[in-house]
Amino acid sequence: MGKKFLVCSFAAVFCFITMLFTVDAKAAYPEKTIEFVVHSPAGGGSDLFSRAVASILEKEGIVKQKIQVVNRDGGSGTTALNYMHDKAGDAHVVMQFTTGPLSALLRGSSKLKLEDLTFISMMCMDPNLAFTRVESPYNDMKSLIEYAKKNPDKISVAIGTVGGSEHISAHRVGRASGAQLNLVGFGGGGAASVAILGGHVDVGFGNVNEQMGQIEAKKIKPLGVMSPQRISAMPNVLTMQEQGINAVYVQPRGFWAPKNFPDYALQFWEDAFAKLVKTKAFQDVLKTSYAVENFMKHTEAKAFVTDYLKVLKVDVDELGVYKKK
């Protein structure tokens, strides 16, 4: 029984290996399942975005192979970056990037450097906003900041994780206006929303997408948007700059690949994402998540993110968030 199986399995293994070597790699890229790496655990915003993109790419026939979303969560993006470091040269690994992995690059907490990554494309920007509950006496950011300037630390701000996007937004508002705000870490967007709805905290920062339901139900009102322009979903809400606060923050989303990603693969993915952006299904995803399309190819995307990181570095340094020596 055992011997027979052993012979059979050896034969099978042999056949399999010969097959692997005879297939010409470039002939039909991609020739096997593609990994979509996500830095957040299954179910987070980034994860769902990746899963939606993967499913559209498959359904529209843009990518003929299966796409498997793999979650390499941990260390606020560090684990995923380390994974990309180990996958150098692999033509079948693509990773979505957004604020988390970008700040991890700044912190230098992973083995990977920005130069090690092959940029594929920028996809979209998530707009952020400042908000409070409807019962609050403040109707815009201007009046809130005026109060805060006279009463240092009286205005409490719910931020998510330390050094996260809400923290950066609040910090930029504070820096630009000179108001002293009482920033309270809530660990995540959900807990922060509850604290604001319950009136325990004065103001919160967050993704437009997450707050839209509350805004439409008139439980929460927007105080100002952090984008450079107003958002089409809420044309009446002023930007911070329009309210005299020189603070801007947007959350980029795009894809990159490991070091030494082959040129044919880069070409393939640039085209694939360019086609993806034109599909109705993807436009629907953008619309339902209030994200603004901002498609850029390889070179542009790289330049954009490099600049973005330069600006972000100033904030991260000022915040004194832990940095590896």
Add this chain to the structure above:
Amino acid sequence: MKKGDRVFSIICMGLSLWLILESLKFSYLSKFGPGPGFLPFWLGIILGLIALFAFVNTFSGEKKDKGDEPRLPGWGSLGRVGLIMLIMAGFALFVNSLGFVLTVFFFVTILLFALEGVGFLKSLFYGVMFSACIFLIFLYWMELDLPKGLLGI
């Protein structure tokens, strides 16, 4: 019981010292409330106090019956436990290079053959059965993201 308790309370005292020393690296207070060093510091103090109390207690009080005193088994059994842990450590070491299914095969075969005294062919058979089940359920059907390794399975 007494000896075990004594060792445990000494370990706890060591831990408490470590907690207190580590906590000093961080700020004790933040702007209004506790800082990152606050909780580890007090945990260290509390652990140290309880451990000290438990340590002193092991010297006093009535002698318990010898019967229910838990103790470590003989060296033979400890060796078995150690071997199981070693084989599992081997699993963790090799799983990325060998792939999950193959590692399961070696794991089960070695465990049964070396530790349980199951015959060689029978161990081999169970090894194949286990890895086949794992492959079918977790990789083929549920498509879990398990390490693929050499053979691509």
Add this chain to the structure above:
Amino acid sequence: MDALHSLMQGFSTVITPFNMGMAVLGCFFGTLVGILPGLGPSATIAMLLPLTFGMNATSAMIMLCAIYYGAMYGGSTTSILVNVPGESASVVTTFDGYQMARQGRGGVALGISAIGSFIAGILGTFALIFVCVPLSAFTLKFGPAEYFSLIVMGMLCIVFVGGKSISKSLMSGVIGMALGTVGIDVVQGAPRFVYDISQLMDGVSFIVVVMGLFGIGEVLVSAEERMKIKTINVKLKELWPTLGDIWQVKWSVLRGTAIGFFIGALPGAGATIASFLAYGIEKGVSKHPERFGKGAIEGVAGPESANNAASSGAFVPLLALGIPGSGATAVMLGALMLYGLKPGPMLFHTNPDFVWAVIASMFIGNIILIFMNLPMIPFFAMGLRIPYRYLYPAILLICIIGAYSLSSNVYDVWVMLIFGVFGYFMKKYDIPGGPMVVALVLGPMLEYNLYRALALSRGDMTTFFTRPISGTLLAIAAIMIVVVTFKAVRMKRALIEEKEE
């Protein structure tokens, strides 16, 4: 009446062949993945989410809810049979469930857990219909100070889940809290006890610790000697609970349901705390607390009902406020957005058909699950008759797969192995593991709610006493401490008198 009418309409939406098929499929997958330790409900839902792409929102949500419930039902199976919790909410089930299995009453424990879950699921869904909106308004009153006081109450469970020696329970609890401080802290983002290991930045994973301490530790103790290994004598007559068993735990199930639903409805508290609290309450009200930890049937019924009721409760903030109350509902919220719905307080008004169909599907899901689970119980229970030498490699493998698939990393397997060794020695020296895991869950919550409450009150400590809900909770906690000490003293006295006689 209005609600009932809407509910009936919901039922008519659900009872179509396709939607029923989705519910059955979801229950099946959910139970299956729930049985596998490590992968909890939220990971299960996320993994199976792509299956629902292309369906309409209602069918998709019916399937996701079914998966959620299925995972909660399945989670207790491995806890009871092999001492490996399927997910964090069924950790307490190991305390008495596993002991019952060792006494050959594994089938009874599984049955009670399924029936308790069923009753809790049905009652929880009724509660969801009638108190959803007012309850959600009440839960919003819970700020950081209130959560802090609630968790102080929960911390008392350390004493309940510990062994005979109070000092050893406390030491174990403090070590658990210390483990909870590992990682990036919430106040300043400082890395505590990380030592440049990037995985430690997220802290020590609760479920990995539990699988190591309880699962691997137990295997090591049982596999110590080849001679000692013998199969558990599964009593053929006791593969299912009797009506008497069920009647015996009726109050435990109801108490578990009530506490579970309420805690579940609090955003961020969750099923795990609910199950701990339910266990503490069961042991507290029991006339024979000494039976707990040795196979008390109430110790299975209470927590299992609580964790299922908590999963119904978790829908309160999701449906009424549009805020996820737990990891699993967070994934559902994300999914709702992908289907183009806008979760939020308006959902009841803008998409009533959808909401009521989902609620109706919860009733149907629970019914499907009880019919799916009860016939499987004898097979699971009989599984323990497999000779241990073949069983334990399988248990170890299941633990490894569970730990690995948490974040697809061998690192978690190593952590589990280290805690397995700890678990072995702790078992040998009678150091209880329960307090450690309770403190590991509650410790971080205690810390960051303390910090938030003080930051919001700008350093004013009186906030914990002057806020009415927080003050009440602390008063209850104080009363509980007095009662527990009183009980402990009385028990000790009784013990001494017994000895003297």
